[in-house]
Amino acid sequence: MSKKLRHLLGISGGKDSAALAMYLHNKYPELYIEYYFCDTGKELDETYNFLNELQAYLGKEIIRLRAAKNSHKDPFDYFLSKYDNFLPSANARWCTKNLKLEPFEEFVGNDAAISYVAIRGDEKREGYISTKPNIQSIFPFRRNIWSMEILNKVLHNENIKRIAEIYKNMAPKEKTERILEVVLEPKSEKNPFSKKLNLLLDLGISIFNHVVFEFLKNTNYPLALAENFPLVSNEDVFFIDDIFGLFKKYGVSIPKYYNEVEFEVDGKKGKYSRSRSGCYFCFFQQKIEWIWLYEQHANLFKKAMKYEKNGYTWNEDESLADIIKPERIQKIKEDYLRKSKNNATALKSDKLIDILADDTVLSCVNCFI
Numbered sequence: 001m002s003k004k005l006r007h008l009l010g011i012s013g014g015k016d017s018a019a020l021a022m023y024l025h026n027k028y029p030e031l032y033i034e035y036y037f038c039d040t041g042k043e044l045d046e047t048y049n050f051l052n053e054l055q056a057y058l059g060k061e062i063i064r065l066r067a068a069k070n071s072h073k074d075p076f077d078y079f080l081s082k083y084d085n086f087l088p089s090a091n092a093r094w095c096t097k098n099l100k101l102e103p104f105e106e107f108v109g110n111d112a113a114i115s116y117v118a119i120r121g122d123e124k125r126e127g128y129i130s131t132k133p134n135i136q137s138i139f140p141f142r143r144n145i146w147s148m149e150i151l152n153k154v155l156h157n158e159n160i161k162r163i164a165e166i167y168k169n170m171a172p173k174e175k176t177e178r179i180l181e182v183v184l185e186p187k188s189e190k191n192p193f194s195k196k197l198n199l200l201l202d203l204g205i206s207i208f209n210h211v212v213f214e215f216l217k218n219t220n221y222p223l224a225l226a227e228n229f230p231l232v233s234n235e236d237v238f239f240i241d242d243i244f245g246l247f248k249k250y251g252v253s254i255p256k257y258y259n260e261v262e263f264e265v266d267g268k269k270g271k272y273s274r275s276r277s278g279c280y281f282c283f284f285q286q287k288i289e290w291i292w293l294y295e296q297h298a299n300l301f302k303k304a305m306k307y308e309k310n311g312y313t314w315n316e317d318e319s320l321a322d323i324i325k326p327e328r329i330q331k332i333k334e335d336y337l338r339k340s341k342n343n344a345t346a347l348k349s350d351k352l353i354d355i356l357a358d359d360t361v362l363s364c365v366n367c368f369i
């Protein structure tokens with residue numbers, strides 16, 4: 001393993017990045033991984049407690065990165081003042097940029113680094129792909145561990161000959177003919193990128209990974225600095241249930257904010273929780289999560305309300321003062337009960353965490369994985 005290459009894993013305070021940390025820690029103890037957490041100063045106590053527990057399990061510091069280090073204010077409050085109290089939103093996400101991405105990129109500097117990202121095999125999102133050429137993302141929980149940028153290069157028609165040559169040296173004899181057939185057929189409308197990629201993965205995930213690793217040796221990507229990379233032989237794929245399995249296997253509890261709490265509305269019973277880590281006032285949370293915050297962490301809800309001034313609100317369509325009117329709470333709970341029933345059928349899962357973390361709901365991968 002090259003000493004010049006850093007291995008980094010961002011802990012968000014959520015279950016997936018924690019599971020990835022535990023998994024890599026156990027499966028690849030030879031990787032010297034630096035764990036970090038970008039602290040906005042506005043996470044739930046449950047998240048901070050969980051970080052301490054995880055750190056104890058890993059036996060290694062989770063480095064806390066804070067933006068605006070020299071300010072006496074929390075990083076979020078410091079930038080809020082700079083933005084004239086203009087609250088961030090899905091369309092103006094200055095918080096992610098200033099509080100998560102920039103501290104991370106400063107931490108890496110100009111070092112060549114692999115950034116391990118905990119996107120699961122059942123998720124469609126791609127995650128944070130650094131625009132900095134010295135940072136390369138790897139996705140160990142997916143069947144395809146490579147970023148789109150790398151795959152576009154590997155499967156580009158102009159690299160067909162090079163990839164075929166590498167495969168000839170690496171593919172098992174019984175598969176070579178079929179693999180070369182797939183490799184040599186150029187990408188086209190009839191043979192799109194996704195089809196070609198899936199066929200090659202079907203013919204052997206580990207062989208494909210070894211081929212990509214070999215291809216990268218003649219590039220400027222960070223992984224070119226590694227003499228070997230154990231993850232190329234890994235064929236594990238993790239879906240949501242497997243993540244809970246990892247927590248069980250390693251004897252670590254999931255963050256407490258995931259714990260389901262019962263509520264009753266109009267004689268009907270339901271359960272709610274928070275579905276993700278992140279700031280307690282995050283604008284990505286669903287209405288039912290705001291009600292959870294109001295009923296389970298009234299002090300934090302009040303603090304979130306104080307940020308709403310000069311016409312700025314966390315939700316586009318209503319203020320927090322409106323959300324907690326009794327008739328509105330009742331409506332949100334009823335809508336949520338109806339939606340959870342429909343989602344449970346569509347997602348074939350009755351786990352609250354699946355229902356609340358519905359992928360169709362906008363979210364921020366840098367904060368929640």
Ligand code: SF4
Pocket residue numbers: 040088093095096099100277278279281282283284364367
């Ligand atoms: S958790 Fe939400 S509010 Fe906090 S930095 Fe991330 S996107 Fe912004």
